[in-house]
Amino acid sequence: MKTYRVTIGNTGQTIDCAGNHTVLEAAVAAGIDYPYACATGNCATCISKLESGKVTLLPRGDAALRPEQIKAGQTLACRARPRSDLSITWLARPR
Numbered sequence: 001m002k003t004y005r006v007t008i009g010n011t012g013q014t015i016d017c018a019g020n021h022t023v024l025e026a027a028v029a030a031g032i033d034y035p036y037a038c039a040t041g042n043c044a045t046c047i048s049k050l051e052s053g054k055v056t057l058l059p060r061g062d063a064a065l066r067p068e069q070i071k072a073g074q075t076l077a078c079r080a081r082p083r084s085d086l087s088i089t090w091l092a093r094p095r
């Protein structure tokens, strides 16, 4: 499985994320305090801005990520698998 470089805008860290893992899984494994709650695409706690790169979105609740949010470049870190190197910033309040 190919591994991609994922840059977390909030912390400036760049981590590895395999194409069969979500950005959230890779961030948590790397010790990053990425905001999340359900990790199943329903609560929108992990809502993030995809600054660059491409992701594949796993199934999610319609209310957690609306089509207009996707158009605006937003994504759910717990549902997003990398398809290229990417840069992402979480939009929740800093903790």
Ligand code: FES
Pocket (backbone or CB within 6 Å): 035, 036, 037, 038, 039, 040, 041, 042, 043, 044, 045, 046, 047, 064, 076, 077, 078, 079
């Ligand atoms: S953590 Fe709940 S939608 Fe991602």
